[in-house]
Amino acid sequence: MTASKVISFEALRVACKNCSLDTLCLPVGLTLDDVERLDDIVKRARPLHRGDYVFRNGERFRSLYVVKTGSVKTFAPSPEGGEQVLGFHLPGEIIGLDAIEKETHACSAKVLETSAICEVPFSRLEELSSNIPSLQHQIYRLLSKEIGQDTEMLLLLGKKSAEERLAAFLLSMSKRLRKRGLSPTDFYLSMSRHEISNYLGLAVETVSRLFTRFQDEGLLKVDRKHVELLDLEAMETIVARRVVTGDRQQMT
Amino acid sequence: MTASKVISFEALRVACKNCSLDTLCLPVGLTLDDVERLDDIVKRARPLHRGDYVFRNGERFRSLYVVKTGSVKTFAPSPEGGEQVLGFHLPGEIIGLDAIEKETHACSAKVLETSAICEVPFSRLEELSSNIPSLQHQIYRLLSKEIGQDTEMLLLLGKKSAEERLAAFLLSMSKRLRKRGLSPTDFYLSMSRHEISNYLGLAVETVSRLFTRFQDEGLLKVDRKHVELLDLEAMETIVARRVVTGDRQQMT
DNA sequence: TCTGTCGCTTGATCCAGGTCATATGAATCT
DNA sequence: AGATTCATATGACCTGGATCAAGCGACAGA
DSSP states (O other): OOOSOOOOOGGGOOOGGGOTTTTTSTTTTOOHHHHHHHHHHOEEEEEEOTTOEEEOTTOBOOEEEEEEESOEEEEEEOTTSOEEEEEEEOTTOEEOGGGTTTTBOSSEEEESSSEEEEEEEHHHHHHHHHHOHHHHHHHHHHHHHHHHHHHHHHHHHHHOOHHHHHHHHHHHHHHHHHHTTSOSSEEEOOSOHHHHHHHHTSOHHHHHHHHHHHHHTTSEEEETTEEEESOHHHHHHHHHSOSOSSOOSOOO | OOOSSOOOOGGGOOOGGGOTTTTTSTTTTOOHHHHHHHHHHOEEEEEEOTTOEEEOTTOBOOEEEEEEESOEEEEEEOTTSOEEEEEEEOTTOEEOGGGTTTTBOSSEEEESSSEEEEEEEHHHHHHHHHHOHHHHHHHHHHHHHHHHHHHHHHHHHHHOOHHHHHHHHHHHHHHHHHHTTSOSSEEEOOSOHHHHHHHHTSOHHHHHHHHHHHHHTTSEEEETTEEEESOHHHHHHHHHSOSSSSOOSOOO
16 A cells, blocks of 8 residues: 555655755745755655555644655545545645644545655644744745635636536646646646546536547547647636626625 | 724724634634734724625735624625625634735625624734744644635535535534524524525525525524524534535546 | 615526446456 | 456436526615
């Protein structure tokens, strides 16, 4: 279940200051000196394999985790065996932020492909942050950002059609990949159709049909997990359209 | 638009240390001394009236706001005039947390009834928090809590039926009122059916029908804004039921 | 007190998307 | 290579909830 072949690749053991993700991850805006102090507390990059858990629902919260390479999905399992996918996380993104309050993980995190994950013990981060105002500020911003993203997702699930949801999802992937210097129009999805549909609050069949429809309409090309976005502009138009359904009256 | 009759009720000018909300709001777990320092930076309780804005979408972010009495709705207005209601906020709840990152309010906040709101300038709070570790901790928790709540809402909107949504909404109100020492079974809703439906991602008509159905089934009594919950247990059952729709297969 | 407006309800239809059923084809195991 | 399994696709149908269309009662302004 856990990383069996812990080949501690030297390649993976890169300090924060040399990490290409430093502009996406925690160290944003820290001085070189501060980054070194941060570096001391980070447990670097243990490689996990498809299906491995980063943490599980119900576990005591000790650390935040940063995706260094690969991808992770977070999901809230329900007793009956079903689950709600809460998010997909790409390199530079931080997971576990929702567990700070209750000191228990309310969701689980599983890697979707072989991934390197940095562990940041939260109590140490907290200590450090009270000595480094800019780090404190950065953490506030990070948490706030997460809230903003959830809000957007609420809008998506509350008000948008299936078509708009899938388009929004693909554009979100595209933008995030671009930020990481990867192709925003040609990429592989590490998650299954099932996971996408669950995430978007749709049925698998609907997602599948939408992919083929988008392809027929010349918006993209799909072959299994491989996606090529052909008309980003058109997709933006789909997403922007009609933020609200059935809002025929004013509210006071 | 802003509070016209600023009758500075002495009653409202209660310092944090005497505020009955101290166990819900920021001061949780602070020493008396720390609370006094917090007290110094809080601009107390300006009374606003129904329809007044606490802040507007697009405004520069300067402060967090705490609902002291009354209630507030936050919503993301869309260019076309529609809006997505993001939340309803009761005494002791803090709004504006999503604006920290971008330093701009991404949503608007309007009071639903005459309300007293405390303003907490964020930069000062931030300064203070780097000197008071327990305050810093409290803010981390607060932000994290907000994320957790959004997550729950995602689950609601992504996977639950209309019936389950309304039941969850009513139970949430009930629990929050109880926490404030008010009746958890007998209360007035300060928001319109329209706002409720918007919040829950449903049509007004659906919400209306559900209210009458719940009443027919003996779950509650409604008369306009006045709600009396008669069977909390049954409502819990409705909410707990089937967290996931259409999840017929396993995900890897 | 009357009247217009607005918020809420209720009934009648419609349709997006869920559900069911059945392929088809990758990937994995033996 | 063949077999088993799982992911994706696609067609046929069904239904929860949206939409359309009246009514109706509360409350506000004259």
